[in-house]
Structure formats: C-alpha cells, structure tokens
Amino acid sequence: MDPIYLDNNATTACDPEVVAAMLPFFTEQFGNPSSMHSFGNQVGLAIKDARQRVQALLGAEHDSEIVFTSCGTESDSTAILSALKAQPERNQIITTVVEHPAILTLCDSLEKDGVVVHRLGVDKKGRIDLDEYKSLLSPRTAIVSVMWANNETGTLFPVETMAEMAHGVGAMFHSDAVQAVGKVAIDLKQTQIDMLSLSGHKLHAPKGVGVLYVRRNTRFRPLLRGGHQERGRRAGTENSAAIVGLGVAAQLAVEHLAFENREVKRLRDRLEAGILPQVPCSFVTGDPGNRLPNTANIAFEYVEGEAILLLLNKQGIAASSGSACTSGSLEPSHVMRAMGIPYTAAHGTIRFSLSRYTSEAQIDRVIAAVPPIIAQLRQLSPYWGERGPVAGADGGFAPAYA
Amino acid sequence: MWDYSEKVREHFYHPRNAGPLVDANAVGDVGSIKCGDALRLMLKVDPQSELIVDAHFQTFGCGSAIASSSALTEIVKGKTLDEALKVSNQEIADYLDGLPPEKMHCSVMGREALHAAVANFRGEVWNDDHSEGAMVCKCFAVDAVLIEKVIRDNKLSTVEQVTHYTKAGGGCSSCHEGVEEILAKVAQERCTAPAVAVQPPAAAVPPAKPRLTNFQRMRRIEEVVESIRPMLQRDHGDIEIVEVDGKNVYVNLKGACQGCMMEQATLSGIQAQLIDALGEFVQLLPAAMLGRPALAS
Ligand SMILES: Cc1ncc(COP(=O)(O)O)c(C=O)c1O
Numbered sequence: 001m002d003p004i005y006l007d008n009n010a011t012t013a014c015d016p017e018v019v020a021a022m023l024p025f026f027t028e029q030f031g032n033p034s035s036m037h038s039f040g041n042q043v044g045l046a047i048k049d050a051r052q053r054v055q056a057l058l059g060a061e062h063d064s065e066i067v068f069t070s071c072g073t074e075s076d077s078t079a080i081l082s083a084l085k086a087q088p089e090r091n092q093i094i095t096t097v098v099e100h101p102a103i104l105t106l107c108d109s110l111e112k113d114g115v116v117v118h119r120l121g122v123d124k125k126g127r128i129d130l131d132e133y134k135s136l137l138s139p140r141t142a143i144v145s146v147m148w149a150n151n152e153t154g155t156l157f158p159v160e161t162m163a164e165m166a167h168g169v170g171a172m173f174h175s176d177a178v179q180a181v182g183k184v185a186i187d188l189k190q191t192q193i194d195m196l197s198l199s200g201h202k203l204h205a206p207k208g209v210g211v212l213y214v215r216r217n218t219r220f221r222p223l224l225r226g227g228h229q230e231r232g233r234r235a236g237t238e239n240s241a242a243i244v245g246l247g248v249a250a251q252l253a254v255e256h257l258a259f260e261n262r263e264v265k266r267l268r269d270r271l272e273a274g275i276l277p278q279v280p281c282s283f284v285t286g287d288p289g290n291r292l293p294n295t296a297n298i299a300f301e302y303v304e305g306e307a308i309l310l311l312l313n314k315q316g317i318a319a320s321s322g323s324a325c326t327s328g329s330l331e332p333s334h335v336m337r338a339m340g341i342p343y344t345a346a347h348g349t350i351r352f353s354l355s356r357y358t359s360e361a362q363i364d365r366v367i368a369a370v371p372p373i374i375a376q377l378r379q380l381s382p383y384w385g386e387r388g389p390v391a392g393a394d395g396g397f398a399p400a401y402a
Numbered sequence: 403m404w405d406y407s408e409k410v411r412e413h414f415y416h417p418r419n420a421g422p423l424v425d426a427n428a429v430g431d432v433g434s435i436k437c438g439d440a441l442r443l444m445l446k447v448d449p450q451s452e453l454i455v456d457a458h459f460q461t462f463g464c465g466s467a468i469a470s471s472s473a474l475t476e477i478v479k480g481k482t483l484d485e486a487l488k489v490s491n492q493e494i495a496d497y498l499d500g501l502p503p504e505k506m507h508c509s510v511m512g513r514e515a516l517h518a519a520v521a522n523f524r525g526e527v528w529n530d531d532h533s534e535g536a537m538v539c540k541c542f543a544v545d546a547v548l549i550e551k552v553i554r555d556n557k558l559s560t561v562e563q564v565t566h567y568t569k570a571g572g573g574c575s576s577c578h579e580g581v582e583e584i585l586a587k588v589a590q591e592r593c594t595a596p597a598v599a600v601q602p603p604a605a606a607v608p609p610a611k612p613r614l615t616n617f618q619r620m621r622r623i624e625e626v627v628e629s630i631r632p633m634l635q636r637d638h639g640d641i642e643i644v645e646v647d648g649k650n651v652y653v654n655l656k657g658a659c660q661g662c663m664m665e666q667a668t669l670s671g672i673q674a675q676l677i678d679a680l681g682e683f684v685q686l687l688p689a690a691m692l693g694r695p696a697l698a699s
Contacts, residue, residue, distance in 0.1 A: 304438060306464035310414060323438060347438045380420050380468060382442040382460035
C-alpha cells in the first residue's frame, strides 16, 4: 500500500525539480561564491538568481532584503536578537502564546536576562484580541513577533494590521511566516512588516536553509559575525546547493499558490467532511473560517494521539499529534492548552497537513481508516462506555470536561 | 516515532485482557486525563487464596501505556496478591523487552495501578502522590510540588539525589535546570547555599623550555617544517625555509599553496607549531618580505 504523507506542516518532500537543480552544486559547481575565479562566480550568480525568486515569492521590493540563513529557527532568533541589540532604549517584546518554540523558548530565555516579554493570549478559536495588543504597545516595545499562520491549527493572524499598529509606537514588527509562505499570498512591499522568517523544508526545498527578510532601512545587527556573506548580515559560507534549491522551490510555490488554495483546500475540506460525521465527540480546532488551506486539526475526545498515530502508521498514513506522548513530554501541545481545549480532547488532537502532492484517493483512504481506529481505541479507554463518554457519577474516571 | 520493541508493538496492536471485567472485586484507577494516560486495572481475586483469577484493563494513553497495561494483566494472572505486589515496574518493562527511557513512566503507572487495586481489595486507602503542580520532569511526569516536597522532607541538595528520590531528571535530563531552580529556592529558604565545591584552579605555570643554542634552534625549526611538508605536498604544494633572522622565519610557499586563499591560514598554522616547539615567539613570513621592515605582529 502506498504510504500517505499528511504531515506537511512538519516537513515536506523535496520537489524533484528542486533536487535536480541542486545536484550540480554538490559536484561540478562546488565553488565558493566569494572566490574571484570562475568556480565561485557561477555559484554566486546562481545564488543571486535564487534570491530574486525568493524576492518574487515574498513580494519584497529589493532582492537585497533577502538574507539566507540555515533554518527558520535561525531567522527567528536573528530577528528578535537584532531588534533588541539595535534599539537598546527599548527592552520589551510582544508575542503570542501560540508561537513556535523557536520564538517562545528564545523569549523565555531573554526574560531571564531582563527583557520584558508580553505574550498575547488567544480565544477558543486561537484568535488574539487586537485591543489587548494595542494596550501592550508602548515606546519601550522593541519588537512585535507574531506568526503569520499557526503550525498546529493553521489559524491565520492579522499580521499586516498588527505591523501598522507596531509602527505607531515606533516598534519593529517580525512575522514567523514559516507555515504561511507558499500557502497564502504574501506581498511584503504592500505591508509594514520589517522582518519575516521562512524555512525551506516547509515548501518542498531541502532542510537546512531558511530566509530572513529584512526590509531596507531596518536597523539590523547580525547574529553570526565573520565574513562578508549576505552583505555581512549572516556570515558563513553559503549553503549554495540548498539556496539554489530554495530558489526553485520559491518559484514552484508561486506557480502553485492558486492550486494550493483551490485544490488542496478542497481535499482538506473533503477530509473533514468525511471524518467528522462518522466520529462522535470530534471537532476541528482553531478557526475553521480563517486558516491555511492545507491544515486540518481534529480533536478526538477520550483517546490519546500517539495511539491514533501508531494505528494510522500501521496503515501507511502519516500525520502528527498535539498529544503529550508524541513529543516526549507529558503535556499536550501549548497551542491546544492556550485555546482552552479540554484535556480530554487535547491529548487526542491529530493534525493532517496536506500538500500539492496529496491525491483525492489518498484522502478517501484516510476517511475510511480513521473512524474504526478511533472506535477501537475508545473501546480500550476507561473514559468511554457503551454509549459514549463515561459520566463521572461513580467517582471513577470523571472526565475533566464534559 | 518511538523506538518500540516488537513486543510493545504486538501488545499494543493486540492487547490482552482489554475491556471491563464484570465481576472484578479489586479495582485500581491511576493516572489522569491531564497527564495523558490513565489506567483502570480490574482483578478478580479468590477471597480464600487471594489468587488473581482474572485481570483486565482499560487504558487511555499512548502505545506503550496500552502495551504496559496488557503486559501487567498477563504478568499478574495466577499470582497471589502478595506475589503480585512484588512485581516491579522494571519487570513490566522487561516483559515487553524494554521501553524507551522516556516511556518508563508507563510501567510505573502499571505498578501503581496494581497497588491501588490490592489496596481496594483489602479495603485500604491508597495514597496517590500525583499532584497538579507544573510538570518539571516530563519523562517521568514529576511536578514541581512533589519535587519541592521531597527536597524539603529529605533535605536534598543535588539533582542526582532528586533523581534517586523521585525519578525526576532521570530521563532526557533537560529538566535539570528546572530541578536546580527548585533546589536553589529551597536552599535559599534554608539559608544554606547548595554545596558547590569551588576549588581555585592551580596556577598554570608552563614548564620552562631550556634555552636552545643557535644550532639547536635552527634544527628544530627545520624539523617542524619538514614534518609539515608531506601534508602540503599532498595538496600539491610545498614549503622551503629561506632565512631565519631573529624572530622572523622567512619561507617560500610553492605550488598550489602559493597565492592560494589558504596561504595566510597555512602560515599561521605552521607559526603556531614553531612557537610551540621553540618555546618562544617567532613570526613566519613569506620570503618576499625579506629585507623589508618587519611587520608589527
Ligand atoms: C511556525 C514555525 N516556526 C519555525 C519553525 C522552525 O523552522 P526550522 O525547522 O527551519 O528551524 C517551524 C518548523 O517546525 C514552524 O512551524
């Protein structure tokens, strides 16, 4: 049975075109782009071309605003640390509680060093409150960092409006757009966003390459200092093969953007419409009306996510879970907890994330596979009786949330 | 994906003794939906012999929680209650050919359920020390409240002790910082800082190199350069000593080394080795600089 990969928010397959474009850069095109000879020169030109393709994908005004990095995490760290260092008179960060750990863990650590961090909460659908945001903005705000789209639920954030509001107090605005790039239209020159992170491996480029967009005239301090690569904003010899791959992936993303929002979205909706009516006590988490076209995050109450994933995996279906056990922690995903998803459901959330390679036949196989798996696990669960969830009457397993 | 043994997979895919046991007379409920795993162990015990005649389970949890529950029921069936109480969590893990370290708590939960069920049969109250503080050790599900209590009660002062008493920190070790913070907090209240043995490092006095005669010095420079040549030759380069003038050693880099981007790096590498061999500062310079005023280094 063909494997079905529905974990594209975790990482994506490299597009064959991307691989083909990269291969020469492991063999004959091995030169250092900084070198003066022709070995380096051709690589330099290829990187320039890749930069322009990423520029087009992001709608950046200048190609020099594109800084290649090693990953989304590096881009995130660079943006926040740069903003703090470049504006010593400002020592506050505003972010959200549902950011990726690339932002949250950094902020936790900065907080210990004395930086003031405000984390915007979210409502049941994972939405932030712009009034609360407004009340936190101050002349001490160095940077606001808000993700464009959440990786677990796909919920989109009003980053363009938030960037304008940040500029109102002279603060910088950064968006972790790792999940959004290639899935939603982005035209940075029409926005006031100062910095933006993307990661290659989320859009069919290889792992180990990312981009930090830095708007021209944004005060900037590099994270890695050394050589003059990336105009001194990110030292270290360029990962040329991966950068070239990212360039091709960026171009493909532009070409497939409409497909992503029509066809991939249709399959995602088909998946949800196929599963939800068949499985009692299940629901979509996040903001179904305002999210990435490829992401479906479904909570199955009274069952645990890892067990679901193992049974799906047995049938060749790959997805991911916000459950504690899958992450090696014992706490369910911070995103689910932030939305107030009850523990009965948070441990049983499954994220199906599609890509342009997902087929309708695959989706139909998943629709057929999921309901029996949930029923099987519920039979094992002390929280599930003959006719549904067990009420806490006998003092036994009172569900935390009924 | 976890690296589960064949046996764990097998017990997960085909759990033994799953589902309610209608005439159970010993029931142990442990875990909570918050922690992500919960187990109800149901035993049918012969009141005369205290023999466990049948055992069933219902589990909410991950693959290894379900497999551990299944294993537990198989292990205890046919044992007397006293024999069953001797089953350790390690035995449950061993029965499954091991569990990933991060999943050992699943076997601990099995043992707890067993104790709870026996207590239930005997009409005793079983004390579950799961509280609801912030989770510190995620591998073993130990929260801050419990760790703090154990530190206080037992006057613990190191992370290692905390691990021995609570298992916290015994898995991936990423919570050690968190455990240290709790230790520091309690220590501060006790006003005895955690015992840290601070020993001033012994003053580093380099062994004095005996002074070399001029001839010995030349020989040694030559030896160092000779030892490096094969490496350069491998890269189609070479090196030759042209002149030694006080602290300046003039050399010719040849072949591929000449003018290559690595020239400066090569020179400074060799220079470091010379300084080491001679026990004095020398400067390695391209022969082209012979006769020019020496650079300030
Ligand atoms: C929203 C978000 N930010 C950042 C990252 C980290 O990207 P990378 O893996 O390239 O460091 C991810 C990927 O998991 C992500 O989903």
